[in-house]
Amino acid sequence: MLLGDLPPLSATRVVAGFLALLAxxxxxxxxxxxxxxxxxxYPGPKLWATSRLPWxxxxxxxxxxxxxxxxxxxxxxVVRIAPDELSYTGTGDSWxxxxxxxGPNEFTKCLDGRAIAGPNIRAAAADGIISAPxxxxxxxxxxxxxxxxxxxxxxxxGFLQLYTGKLMEQLRRCCRDGASGPQDMxxxxxxxxxxxxxxxxxxxxxxxxxxxxxxxxxxxxxxTKSIVWYQARVQQKEDRKDFISYLLQNKAxxxxxxxxxxxxxxxxxxxxxxxxxxxxxxxxxxxxxxxKYQKLCDEIRSAFTSEGDITLESTGRLxxxxxxxxxxxxxxxxxxxTFPRFVPGKGEEIEGKWVPGGTAVGVHQFSAGRSSIxxxxxxxxxxxxxxxxxxxxxxxxxxxxxxQPFSYGPRNCIGVNMAYAEMRLVLARLLWNFDIELSDDxxxxxxxxWLVWHKIPLLINVKxxxxx
Numbered sequence: 001m002l003l004g005d006l007p008p009l010s011a012t013r014v015v016a017g018f019l020a021l022l023a024x025x026x027x028x029x030x031x032x033x034x035x036x037x038x039x040x041x042y043p044g045p046k047l048w049a050t051s052r053l054p055w056x057x058x059x060x061x062x063x064x065x066x067x068x069x070x071x072x073x074x075x076x077x078v079v080r081i082a083p084d085e086l087s088y089t090g091t092g093d094s095w096x097x098x099x100x101x102x103g104p105n106e107f108t109k110c111l112d113g114r115a116i117a118g119p120n121i122r123a124a125a126a127d128g129i130i131s132a133p134x135x136x137x138x139x140x141x142x143x144x145x146x147x148x149x150x151x152x153x154x155x156x157x158g159f160l161q162l163y164t165g166k167l168m169e170q171l172r173r174c175c176r177d178g179a180s181g182p183q184d185m186x187x188x189x190x191x192x193x194x195x196x197x198x199x200x201x202x203x204x205x206x207x208x209x210x211x212x213x214x215x216x217x218x219x220x221x222x223x224t225k226s227i228v229w230y231q232a233r234v235q236q237k238e239d240r241k242d243f244i245s246y247l248l249q250n251k252a253x254x255x256x257x258x259x260x261x262x263x264x265x266x267x268x269x270x271x272x273x274x275x276x277x278x279x280x281x282x283x284x285x286x287x288x289x290x291x292k293y294q295k296l297c298d299e300i301r302s303a304f305t306s307e308g309d310i311t312l313e314s315t316g317r318l319x320x321x322x323x324x325x326x327x328x329x330x331x332x333x334x335x336x337x338t339f340p341r342f343v344p345g346k347g348e349e350i351e352g353k354w355v356p357g358g359t360a361v362g363v364h365q366f367s368a369g370r371s372s373i374x375x376x377x378x379x380x381x382x383x384x385x386x387x388x389x390x391x392x393x394x395x396x397x398x399x400x401x402x403x404q405p406f407s408y409g410p411r412n413c414i415g416v417n418m419a420y421a422e423m424r425l426v427l428a429r430l431l432w433n434f435d436i437e438l439s440d441d442x443x444x445x446x447x448x449x450w451l452v453w454h455k456i457p458l459l460i461n462v463k464x465x466x467x468x
Contacts, residue, residue, distance in 0.1 A: 114360065
């Protein structure tokens with residue numbers, strides 16, 4: 001055929017040709033990802049291996065946590081969830097390998113949009129403890145460590161008791177008002193946690209529990225942006241044992257004003273959200289299990305002669321309370337998502353198989369806690385599995401190490417001890433003062449997730465018990 005015999009060039013033919021080439025490119029790339037990619041031998045749905053689109057769609061529908069759980073139940077403890085990403089359930093050494101490294105061989109956080117931050121905020125994230133590179137993260141961690149020591153926690157008990165008391169009083173007020181109806185405990189826990197963290201981080205409470213009739217999301221938003229609290233706090237001379245006081249007193253690791261401000265903001269975001277979510281999940285599963293609920297009430301109500309006896313130290317001796325908290329965290333981790341890391345260098349061996357460098361890998365919290373490989377009767381709420389077990393116990397082979405609700409290694413949640421203290425204190429005082437009953441048993445089925453749980457009302461009937 002001569003050139004003159006070719007059909008005349010037109011805009012329509014140019015566009016059609018471009019689209020055909022584009023289609024061929026994506027088809028070729030999909031075929032490569034499925035049949036030739038270095039991760040091709042890993043189990044998982046072929047559609048998810050072709051491109052990242054199925055992952056993105058599940059995330060946009062707020063169903064990613066549930067989708068990954070279903071994939072792990074079908075394909076096992078390691079699943080390929082995207083062309084370049086593997087998801088684990090912590091069955092083997094994945095927690096230790098992926099999250100436990102320090103220094104130059106650390107698996108770095110994914111800041112490309114699939115996790116806690118996108119590339120457009122990398123520069124800002126570098127100043128914050130959550131996303132800083134390993135050397136800076138180590139410095140920030142050393143600077144903030146005294147604020148979360150056992151000594152600091154004892155000195156901060158007054159803050160926790162103050163706002164736990166305010167929460168109890170608000171619930172008593174609701175009980176006195178017969179028309180109040182079921183209480184949204186997700187809302188109450190959020191108001192409590194935000195008051196605690198804002199007081200500890202900025203030197204003044206957000207006042208959520210003092211102004212409960214205000215639209216609480218507006219209250220939270222206004223206080224989150226109030227860096228003036230932080231600026232005033234730096235200048236205060238009073239002897240307050242809050243987070244910032246420890247940071248300012250740590251002369252070995254001094255922080256800039258920008259770093260202090262970002263640290264305070266990180267406390268608010270991470271500290272209030274995790275503890276309130278955990279309390280909601282624990283309350284739901286406890287109320288769904290009347291025998292477990294009664295067992296915990298008996299332990300708490302027989303352990304103390306007055307509400308004033310309920311302290312951080314005394315609640316730490318309640319074995320069944322601690323077991324209830326662990327079991328609630330297993331089924332409802334505060335962060336149900338994966339916090340992926342990039343495999344460094346040329347690659348690493350994870351759970352006995354080689355993973356090429358540059359692959360995104362992570363343990364999926366929600367699937368790890370509900371894996372039948374890790375736990376017997378994995379979907380049942382059984383706090384007894386966390387008690388001291390005999391060799392004949394049916395739960396003796398549970399893989400407790402697979403559950404790391406506050407992550408693992410040098411970048412785990414530094415406030416984990418405070419979170420446990422909050423949960424023990426609130427639950428103990430709640431069940432000392434009230435009988436509670438679930439009003440909405442479909443709460444868990446209606447849960448949506450992004451990186452964290454989407455907070456929806458947890459309706460609980462609250463009844464004040466006789467004065468003690």
